[in-house]
Amino acid sequence: MRWLMLALLPLTAAYPAAAQDLSVDPDTVHACLKDATGVLPDCIGDAAKACQSQPGGETTPGISACLQGEAQVWDDLLNAQYKGARARMLAQGGTDLADQLLEAQRAWIAFRDADCGLTYAVWGAGSIRTVMASDCYLHKTAQRALELRDLGNME
Template sequence: MARRLAAQAVAIGGMAFATMAPAQDRAVDEAIVAACFDTAPRGGITTDCIGLAARLCEDADRPTTVGTMSCTMAETAAWDAILNREYKATRDQFADMPGLSDTLLTAQRAWIALRDADCKFAYDRYDGGSMRSVAAGFCQMEHTARRALELKKMRGY
């Protein structure tokens, strides 16, 4: 999972997430991410808790770019696991409806392209500054979380 996220990150504008993670390997409390997902209403998407696990993971006394990225990548991995579970459940729910699971696959591929383009833009905006990796990493996390919540919402109808 972490390798796939690192590969995605490197593919987006050449960001160096993969080289940063081992220096300060951080863990997030995945229960915080799960609670964020579980308490989100099916009819709407609440984003207040996205990023909370990463913020709590960071060293409050001495935050560093590497530490922030490591925590953001860890939370993104937790959201990615939820997204994959929700995507499968959503496809399974619509499997009996001709063509609908294929339409969802097409939509998911388009979402991936949108996420990648948005996060490349977030990275490129900072033109060489250290903030570019933080912005792109947060973009990946937020897009992944929002998509997981959107899939949850789809299954509610």
């Protein structure tokens, strides 16, 4: 998420105050993680959509802020799910399996950042690029959190 925030830093200073004050309900995201089956549930993005109904949320900067807000909650959940998956890997297969998970996670982070960076670049200088890149980051991060939740729970 750091690369996205750094890329958008010049734009956030220009955001209207209302867009900077937008908030995402983390309980909506937590419920999505808890109740979702599979890795592409419809509930991904629900917290951002609710955020966009707040004053300033319908603007391009507001939409981006809401997407980034939900992505941050998913990123926190992803980190928790990674720790849980790593603990399961250590218990099930020892250090070798846990190290493979670490290697896979590092590769996944590089892929996500590169892919969403490409999305940002594809949209050129248009303001929609922040929305598109933020949406990419949100969906990829949520999907990975769900994958990690289920990893090693294939009984």
